[in-house]
Amino acid sequence: MEQQNIIITLTSDFGPGPYVGLMKGVILGLCPKAYLVDLEHSLAPQDVLAGALVLEQAIGVFPPGTVHLAVVDPGVGTGRRPLVVDGAGGLWVGPDNGIFTPVFLADPQARAYEISDESLFREPLSATFHGRDIFAPAAAALAAGRDPASLGPLAGDPVRLDWPRPRRDGETLAGQVLMADRFGNLMTNLSRPEVEAFLDGRPALISMAGGAVKGISNTYGQSEPGKLLALFNSQGRLEMAVNQGSFLGRLGLKLGNERGLEVKVEAA
Amino acid sequence: MEQQNIIITLTSDFGPGPYVGLMKGVILGLCPKAYLVDLEHSLAPQDVLAGALVLEQAIGVFPPGTVHLAVVDPGVGTGRRPLVVDGAGGLWVGPDNGIFTPVFLADPQARAYEISDESLFREPLSATFHGRDIFAPAAAALAAGRDPASLGPLAGDPVRLDWPRPRRDGETLAGQVLMADRFGNLMTNLSRPEVEAFLDGRPALISMAGGAVKGISNTYGQSEPGKLLALFNSQGRLEMAVNQGSFLGRLGLKLGNERGLEVKVEAA
Amino acid sequence: MEQQNIIITLTSDFGPGPYVGLMKGVILGLCPKAYLVDLEHSLAPQDVLAGALVLEQAIGVFPPGTVHLAVVDPGVGTGRRPLVVDGAGGLWVGPDNGIFTPVFLADPQARAYEISDESLFREPLSATFHGRDIFAPAAAALAAGRDPASLGPLAGDPVRLDWPRPRRDGETLAGQVLMADRFGNLMTNLSRPEVEAFLDGRPALISMAGGAVKGISNTYGQSEPGKLLALFNSQGRLEMAVNQGSFLGRLGLKLGNERGLEVKVEAA
Numbered sequence: 001m002e003q004q005n006i007i008i009t010l011t012s013d014f015g016p017g018p019y020v021g022l023m024k025g026v027i028l029g030l031c032p033k034a035y036l037v038d039l040e041h042s043l044a045p046q047d048v049l050a051g052a053l054v055l056e057q058a059i060g061v062f063p064p065g066t067v068h069l070a071v072v073d074p075g076v077g078t079g080r081r082p083l084v085v086d087g088a089g090g091l092w093v094g095p096d097n098g099i100f101t102p103v104f105l106a107d108p109q110a111r112a113y114e115i116s117d118e119s120l121f122r123e124p125l126s127a128t129f130h131g132r133d134i135f136a137p138a139a140a141a142l143a144a145g146r147d148p149a150s151l152g153p154l155a156g157d158p159v160r161l162d163w164p165r166p167r168r169d170g171e172t173l174a175g176q177v178l179m180a181d182r183f184g185n186l187m188t189n190l191s192r193p194e195v196e197a198f199l200d201g202r203p204a205l206i207s208m209a210g211g212a213v214k215g216i217s218n219t220y221g222q223s224e225p226g227k228l229l230a231l232f233n234s235q236g237r238l239e240m241a242v243n244q245g246s247f248l249g250r251l252g253l254k255l256g257n258e259r260g261l262e263v264k265v266e267a268a
Numbered sequence: 269m270e271q272q273n274i275i276i277t278l279t280s281d282f283g284p285g286p287y288v289g290l291m292k293g294v295i296l297g298l299c300p301k302a303y304l305v306d307l308e309h310s311l312a313p314q315d316v317l318a319g320a321l322v323l324e325q326a327i328g329v330f331p332p333g334t335v336h337l338a339v340v341d342p343g344v345g346t347g348r349r350p351l352v353v354d355g356a357g358g359l360w361v362g363p364d365n366g367i368f369t370p371v372f373l374a375d376p377q378a379r380a381y382e383i384s385d386e387s388l389f390r391e392p393l394s395a396t397f398h399g400r401d402i403f404a405p406a407a408a409a410l411a412a413g414r415d416p417a418s419l420g421p422l423a424g425d426p427v428r429l430d431w432p433r434p435r436r437d438g439e440t441l442a443g444q445v446l447m448a449d450r451f452g453n454l455m456t457n458l459s460r461p462e463v464e465a466f467l468d469g470r471p472a473l474i475s476m477a478g479g480a481v482k483g484i485s486n487t488y489g490q491s492e493p494g495k496l497l498a499l500f501n502s503q504g505r506l507e508m509a510v511n512q513g514s515f516l517g518r519l520g521l522k523l524g525n526e527r528g529l530e531v532k533v534e535a536a
Numbered sequence: 537m538e539q540q541n542i543i544i545t546l547t548s549d550f551g552p553g554p555y556v557g558l559m560k561g562v563i564l565g566l567c568p569k570a571y572l573v574d575l576e577h578s579l580a581p582q583d584v585l586a587g588a589l590v591l592e593q594a595i596g597v598f599p600p601g602t603v604h605l606a607v608v609d610p611g612v613g614t615g616r617r618p619l620v621v622d623g624a625g626g627l628w629v630g631p632d633n634g635i636f637t638p639v640f641l642a643d644p645q646a647r648a649y650e651i652s653d654e655s656l657f658r659e660p661l662s663a664t665f666h667g668r669d670i671f672a673p674a675a676a677a678l679a680a681g682r683d684p685a686s687l688g689p690l691a692g693d694p695v696r697l698d699w700p701r702p703r704r705d706g707e708t709l710a711g712q713v714l715m716a717d718r719f720g721n722l723m724t725n726l727s728r729p730e731v732e733a734f735l736d737g738r739p740a741l742i743s744m745a746g747g748a749v750k751g752i753s754n755t756y757g758q759s760e761p762g763k764l765l766a767l768f769n770s771q772g773r774l775e776m777a778v779n780q781g782s783f784l785g786r787l788g789l790k791l792g793n794e795r796g797l798e799v800k801v802e803a804a
Contacts, residue, residue, distance in 0.1 A: 015718035016578035018590045024573045025598035037292045042284035045719050054286045062293035077755025127755040129770030182283035183313050219345025219395035234397030244342055305560045310552035322554045330561035450551035451581050487613025487663040502665030512610055
């Protein structure tokens, strides 16, 4: 019987250069059956939170058993632990710097192991490119069927990001912008269940710097071109957008400068 | 006998973020044998014509039976129909907004079906990311061998772009620039057969804002570095270029602002 | 027995447009078992040296027998020869313009053949896109098992770039910057063995425009955030970097303007 290929996704802040391809070369040398899928490599350099938000979107989308390799690694070569996390339907490989926060949030049973079996490491081991020399070989071993618990001991207390949470403040639910996408749509930390529980059937008024809008649309095209709107996006997060336009551009902001902007939900 | 992998190409305006990878995750969960090839994801947001021009280049290049997934979808969530088009040697999946115009031009027998079998759709169906929730599953089903006619009824009168056509104006053949590539070469809507029929053996004078050139070169390197030249490009389209330079840059234009510039062909 | 997939890597200056995908379509039509891996496609247009530096990094990282397709081809359509080079553990396909210099440096036994079997070429053969019409089919044929020597005669005296070499000048070892990466780290042409032989155990003082630093770090995180440091990077090359910052940015330079900057190594 033919063995099913195992998917390995790759996420990094490596940009368009050859570093991603080099990791793939290492993986395919160790596990020729791996099926490689890029998630995102244009994360702002060293932006661990942005990497976490990408991984969050992959939960539940890829087949069970998928291996997710995530390398945003400002601490490369220091004492930060290399991890594999077993949870949320996948195996997650990368540095212990909080990038796996969404996995721990989605799956309280997730277990983290410190990758300490040095026989896996590429030789000579560089101090600056553990993506190629530690994480890629570990991901390949997992895709080839190795038990994550065999890579090293349980890693207690893995780093979790201080994930921004919405605040309820009297008659206001206050959230903030996490990320913009290339269309200039602003994704917030407000989830559909939180917003709907807060509104409890009342009509919504959503406001932030740059505009306010009554009601939550189902889709971009529901309003006129150029009009501001709010909707729950494909991740179930409240999003502020301009139909056929860029809200980010209207705010005069460049991509990457939107994080932390305040968003308020009130009853209209 | 091992079944041949089926290629699925992907084209979108999603840029470098994770949306493309998420579509791939959905596809591979449904059709693990699919072989995924990116065509272009850096199309200007919502530029349907640019997407059509990319698809045009794929006709005849990929093996017969290739599935082409194309998501430039400003009308996502509105009434625009999701389509699969069977023609020009492939199956083409995406929104009914004109992006498949080159398929209809290349193959008058092409048939369009409206994807209406909701059992295909991902649940919960988002209103904003049909690439992930409708088009990716449809492409996966086709790659797994499903008959396109089984996805839904024939779609009458699919949208066609008002494809800019050259005009003959006395002793002038007037065309326009469709796109620049990253080298700053300007591709026009003038095809080799049209230009050769017009010239009928006479030497050519090609002119546009920014310069004129006598004769049509066979290749960039035929003239001196820095010299303007005209040639038929790898798609058989008349192109204006600067050998080892950027004509777009010489015109003082940024990529994306070149469409519609006039080009004239006359007998020299 | 199932035949192992053969990896084909792709490197070019084609940027984000569809040209890379079109080459893949041609390859997969001829060799469906090829496993395609992108190395880099955002090389500055026509920057052959940058392409060579990418290929250098692939040596020893991909499995033996990998086919490397490299198309940075300002001379496309002129008399420059199309080559396949058999050496350094791989097969290298592309134009004879020096891009394979690192292969010849790494493997003095490497042999170059001129691709002259026109039965391989795509028809009609364009004069401007040999990546699609000559190099992709040649790479596919090699991946399908064809002997490189069967593609054409030995190519005498292939082009080699005038690779910048370090100079020893009294008590100074003088090198230069080859490339920056997206993190703003500057990679030099000084290799670890050269630097260590020069220092012979003495402590190092590394200096260039923009700063000087004593000692060579093992890793970025070894110094304080924002501090300049020197280290041997994952290719074993001396690199100047700023911990959690961009040295390129500090110099006020844009990516692509760093090549040739002088770097000096002295005994501290």
